[in-house]
Amino acid sequence: MDTSVSSSSGRRLAGPRGLPVLGSFFPMLSEPLALANKLHARYGDVSLIRVYKTPIAFLRNPVDVKRVLIDEPQTFPKPLIDNPFNGNGLTVSRGDHWKRQRHMVQPLFHKEKVRLWSGIFSEELAKSVERWKEMGARGESFDMYTEGARLMFGVMWRTCFEEQPEIAYFDRIMDAIDVFGRRVSPLSVLLYNLMPRMDPRHERVYTSVKLINGWIYERIGKRRGRGTEDGDITLLSMLVEAKARDSGESMNDKEVRDEIVNLFGASFEMIATSLTWAIHACTQHPEVTQAIRDEVQGVTGGAPPRYEDVAKMPYTNRVVQEINRLCPPAWTILRETASEVEVGGVMLPKGTQLLLCPYAIHRHPDHWKDAETFDPDRFLPERLTGMHKGAYVPFGAGSRICVGQHMSLVDTVQTLAAVLQQLDVEYLGKTPVEWQTRLTFVPKHGMPVRMRARQG
Ligand code: HEM
Numbered sequence: 001m002d003t004s005v006s007s008s009s010g011r012r013l014a015g016p017r018g019l020p021v022l023g024s025f026f027p028m029l030s031e032p033l034a035l036a037n038k039l040h041a042r043y044g045d046v047s048l049i050r051v052y053k054t055p056i057a058f059l060r061n062p063v064d065v066k067r068v069l070i071d072e073p074q075t076f077p078k079p080l081i082d083n084p085f086n087g088n089g090l091t092v093s094r095g096d097h098w099k100r101q102r103h104m105v106q107p108l109f110h111k112e113k114v115r116l117w118s119g120i121f122s123e124e125l126a127k128s129v130e131r132w133k134e135m136g137a138r139g140e141s142f143d144m145y146t147e148g149a150r151l152m153f154g155v156m157w158r159t160c161f162e163e164q165p166e167i168a169y170f171d172r173i174m175d176a177i178d179v180f181g182r183r184v185s186p187l188s189v190l191l192y193n194l195m196p197r198m199d200p201r202h203e204r205v206y207t208s209v210k211l212i213n214g215w216i217y218e219r220i221g222k223r224r225g226r227g228t229e230d231g232d233i234t235l236l237s238m239l240v241e242a243k244a245r246d247s248g249e250s251m252n253d254k255e256v257r258d259e260i261v262n263l264f265g266a267s268f269e270m271i272a273t274s275l276t277w278a279i280h281a282c283t284q285h286p287e288v289t290q291a292i293r294d295e296v297q298g299v300t301g302g303a304p305p306r307y308e309d310v311a312k313m314p315y316t317n318r319v320v321q322e323i324n325r326l327c328p329p330a331w332t333i334l335r336e337t338a339s340e341v342e343v344g345g346v347m348l349p350k351g352t353q354l355l356l357c358p359y360a361i362h363r364h365p366d367h368w369k370d371a372e373t374f375d376p377d378r379f380l381p382e383r384l385t386g387m388h389k390g391a392y393v394p395f396g397a398g399s400r401i402c403v404g405q406h407m408s409l410v411d412t413v414q415t416l417a418a419v420l421q422q423l424d425v426e427y428l429g430k431t432p433v434e435w436q437t438r439l440t441f442v443p444k445h446g447m448p449v450r451m452r453a454r455q456g
Pocket of ligand 1: 328330393
């Protein structure tokens with residue numbers, strides 16, 4: 001049965017009524033993006049459901065997306081997301097605290113900083129490529145997503161703390177992210193706050209968070225004990241030394257911890273996801289693989305690609321942009337209405353949770369022709385003129401746009417270039433690939449691949 005809501009313009013907005021009391025709780029819990037796609041197909045650009053008493057609106061029209069993310073951030077703030085993993089770090093903080101922290105963290109991801117860290121990235125990438133080559137020589141396959149996440153986690157850990165991470169660190173952080181990603185974020189407002197103790201994994205997360213906090217506080221303490229050292233370019237040092245713009249104050253230990261955990265939570269899985277889908281797309285489009293190989297050869301002459309080479313490889317960059325359109329790693333961006341407000345011709349009550357799903361936005365029929373077709377040349381500069389600001393938002397938009405956008409694009413392009421330059425990749429899973437939403441938009445059964453050294 002459908003439900004209808006009056007709009008100020010007289011239009012009727014419909015969405016499924018769902019179960020008594022629970023509303024659409026189960027479809028939201030099981031696969032919210034599938035629900036969003038279904039609702040957009042049936043009800044158009046704005047649709048409304050309820051989970052318990054909470055109204056939830058799905059928006060996919062770039063005009064509404066731009067308004068929500070860019071034009072009126074005060075009317076559509078980020079909802080309260082309260083969990084022990086994220087604390088009050090940048091991805092979840094709000095108001096004055098967010099503003100203060102954003103001014104301190106954002107400069108750490110400017111191009112010159114990413115370039116400073118690029119040596120670490122190139123070293124870790126070379127080790128991974130060698131490892132994948134050796135596995136291939138033994139006839140072994142692996143899951144691209146897990147390997148990509150391990151690579152990017154190692155890069156982040158070394159960037160932050162200089163040292164190599166222990167494997168236990170990766171497992172614990174993946175576990176905590178997995179539980180929050182699957183069950184809590186980004187539906188935390190609805191699910192975590194309503195029934196936090198019902199899931200047996202709850203205690204496991206608290207144990208993981210305690211351990212993670214122990215590792216991080218220990219390193220913050222040591223860093224403060226050492227004082228400033230010349231040539232120390234670790235992310236940890238930069239966070240410890242960052243000064244608030246107005247007061248000139250630095251962060252306390254809890255604030256540094258929160259930012260580190262948020263940066264880890266927001267980064268390595270996202271990049272791994274983008275890389276996974278990009279590698280898969282290349283296995284399905286040999287002409288794309290060949291074009292990347294030709295470009296890399298022309299730029300590096302056979303040497304492994306470096307940070308400086310990435311800007312010289314426009315085609316490979318377009319492949320990554322297109323994959324972030326078709327398979328956007330961040331599958332939803334959450335906001336809420338601060339007061340009763342009209343969106344897309346529909347009056348939404350105060351406290352409505354807004355779900356903006358890049359997957360649906362990037363397929364909007366008025367803005368993307370043949371949206372399901374993988375076509376990197378959509379991102380040729382001449383074809384980008386006139387693109388609506390709300391039509392392509394893999395990294396969000398407006399004041400809360402991703403701070404790691406440059407780092408992500410560079411790392412993904414460099415990895416894709418290095419892999420295809422040195423390895424032949426074979427996809428071993430089913431087609432089409434089934435997906436699911438966890439913290440990121442991932443292949444449901446992993447992405448099994450085998451890589452072998454290229455001959456000649
Ligand atoms: C392919 C990779 C990535 C994707 C697709 C991605 C996507 C996003 C999106 C969509 C947002 C906006 C969320 C919102 O408006 O509510 C965001 C925010 C954020 N991202 Fe990323 N991200 C990626 C990589 C990274 C990396 C590498 C870092 C850091 C090392 C990072 C750090 C952050 C932070 C701290 C925020 C919160 C910014 C704020 O609210 O002020 N992300 N990201």
